[in-house]
Amino acid sequence: MNQIRVLAAGAQTTVQDLGRFGWAQFGVSASGAADELALRAGNLLVGNTENAAAIEMTLVGGAFEFENDAVIALAGSDFGAGLPLWTPVAIQAGGAVRCGPTRSGARCYLCVRGGLAVPRTMGSASAHLATGVGGRALRVSDLLPVGDGAVRQPRRAAAPPPFSRDATLRTTRGPQAEWFGDELYRGVWTVSQESNRMGLRLRGEPIPSPAGHMLTEGVALGAVQAPPDGQPIILFVEQQTTGGYPKPANVISADFWRLGQLRPRASVAFESVTIEQALDALRANERWLHSL
Amino acid sequence: MLVTFGEEISAPSHMAVRGLTAALAGARGVLNLHPAFASVLVEFDPRRHTHAEMEALVRAAIEDATEQALPPSRLIEIPVRYGGEFGPDLEDVARHHDLTPRRVVELHAGAEYEVYFVGFSTCFPYLAGLPEELATPRLAAPRRLVAAGSVAIAGAQAGVYPLASPGGWRIIGRTPLPLFDPAGEPPPVLRMGDRVRFVPLEEGVH
Numbered sequence: 001m002n003q004i005r006v007l008a009a010g011a012q013t014t015v016q017d018l019g020r021f022g023w024a025q026f027g028v029s030a031s032g033a034a035d036e037l038a039l040r041a042g043n044l045l046v047g048n049t050e051n052a053a054a055i056e057m058t059l060v061g062g063a064f065e066f067e068n069d070a071v072i073a074l075a076g077s078d079f080g081a082g083l084p085l086w087t088p089v090a091i092q093a094g095g096a097v098r099c100g101p102t103r104s105g106a107r108c109y110l111c112v113r114g115g116l117a118v119p120r121t122m123g124s125a126s127a128h129l130a131t132g133v134g135g136r137a138l139r140v141s142d143l144l145p146v147g148d149g150a151v152r153q154p155r156r157a158a159a160p161p162p163f164s165r166d167a168t169l170r171t172t173r174g175p176q177a178e179w180f181g182d183e184l185y186r187g188v189w190t191v192s193q194e195s196n197r198m199g200l201r202l203r204g205e206p207i208p209s210p211a212g213h214m215l216t217e218g219v220a221l222g223a224v225q226a227p228p229d230g231q232p233i234i235l236f237v238e239q240q241t242t243g244g245y246p247k248p249a250n251v252i253s254a255d256f257w258r259l260g261q262l263r264p265r266a267s268v269a270f271e272s273v274t275i276e277q278a279l280d281a282l283r284a285n286e287r288w289l290h291s292l
Numbered sequence: 293m294l295v296t297f298g299e300e301i302s303a304p305s306h307m308a309v310r311g312l313t314a315a316l317a318g319a320r321g322v323l324n325l326h327p328a329f330a331s332v333l334v335e336f337d338p339r340r341h342t343h344a345e346m347e348a349l350v351r352a353a354i355e356d357a358t359e360q361a362l363p364p365s366r367l368i369e370i371p372v373r374y375g376g377e378f379g380p381d382l383e384d385v386a387r388h389h390d391l392t393p394r395r396v397v398e399l400h401a402g403a404e405y406e407v408y409f410v411g412f413s414t415c416f417p418y419l420a421g422l423p424e425e426l427a428t429p430r431l432a433a434p435r436r437l438v439a440a441g442s443v444a445i446a447g448a449q450a451g452v453y454p455l456a457s458p459g460g461w462r463i464i465g466r467t468p469l470p471l472f473d474p475a476g477e478p479p480p481v482l483r484m485g486d487r488v489r490f491v492p493l494e495e496g497v498h
Binding site for chain 1: 301323325338415
């Protein structure tokens with residue numbers, strides 16, 4: 001079996017697929033790729049199913065040596081590997097892929113033809129770092145077995161999805177939207193250094209605290225919470241499953257991938273859209289993906 | 293899709309939440325269920341199902357839920373070392389209510405609780421049934437790190453931290469019983485609808 005040896009681990013490198021579902025009622029959130037669109041595209045490019053396990057790198061990439069010949073694709077942001085992104089690339093036995101600091105957004109995926117054959121916990125290979133479910137961040141000398149789960153021939157290169165370092169996030173109304181004015185939409189927000197896979201913390205002109213009282217309730221991926229200090233928190237892939245802060249808005253599913261590419265100090269603005277517009281945007285993502 | 297059953301913490305709301313969660317667990321199109329005090333968040337894949345389809349599924353499930361047998365409610369005993377290094381807030385809680393620490397332990401361990409839901413972060417059980425005499429506000433500023441197994445109260449709620457995490461609840465003891473094993477498969481030790489009793493481990497009582 002082919003293996004990948006971790007020569008350098010990078011800042012926060014993990015194994016991710018599209019996440020584990022069905023366990024939120026036990027307080028375990030899905031985790032999964034922070035930029036699900038890049039993971040899905042990378043997997044399709046090398047001939048895998050969309051959900052195959054791959055390597056997720058964050059801000060500073062790692063270096064990886066391949067025991068045998070392999071076909072890989074790098075998808076997401078440019079981590080300076082010197083290889084074309086969004087393109088299947090053949091790696092010779094003994095060859096290495098060396099990534100460095102990002103030159104664009106926060107995440108880059110290394111997808112290998114066949115997928116990573118790592119153990120699954122609760123149906124997923126995704127590491128959930130906050131809880132330890134599905135393993136930890138990768139370290140030097142870790143060995144990742146490569147599976148044989150490819151389902152078709154590798155594709156041609158793809159045009160990347162539209163990406164800019166600063167993002168306008170499209171949102172629909174949150175469960176407590178009527179408690180809030182338009183401060184969220186008027187503000188320009190900065191992604192804080194304290195952001196992680198649990199949540200993106202934003203800094204800006206505080207949103208006034210609403211007067212209402214709410215019970216703790218279920219919270220969704222992309223929910224924009226407004227805690228008493230008025231600094232929004234966007235719940236991300238390792239989110240808590242329930243929460244008691246009011247939520248003026250919810251980032252639309254079509255823009256979840258943008259959350260995964262936001263790096264500290266990036267600027268964020270919010271734009272309110274209708275449910276129909278949100279669904280149109282989701283269909284546009286799928287069209288791009290299926291054009292690969 | 294957020295399904296709400298009133299805006300109060302109550303036994304009828306809880307039963308409705310339990311019923312809907314049981315009825316929808318594993319249903320086609322449902323990715324995840326997030327039950328809470330009086331609501332269930334139903335996650336679905338909008339690429340596969342419309343909001344109207346899911347609403348119809350949820351309405352049918354609510355009707356079925358009244359007839360469907362709920363998962364059995366088990367009685368789980370949780371051993372606790374109260375006070376001292378294990379329960380740094382026990383003395384404060386006692387002072388707040390003008391009780392002795394021993395009396396706080398008697399009250400806390402004398403009650404039977406019900407797991408209203410499991411959520412927040414990894415198998416945190418929200419327990420109803422805290423004696424009214426013990427209702428205590430949260431800490432003014434949350435602790436940066438609460439030890440795994442910490443037995444805690446906040447307002448009228450009781451709970452146990454399954455993993456080390458930040459937290460603002462008042463810590464009165466700690467259980468050596470592991471509530472969560474990241475390498476294992478849930479269902480976890482405590483499930484929605486289970487009943488809970490805390491059993492003092494003598495060496496921990498001050």
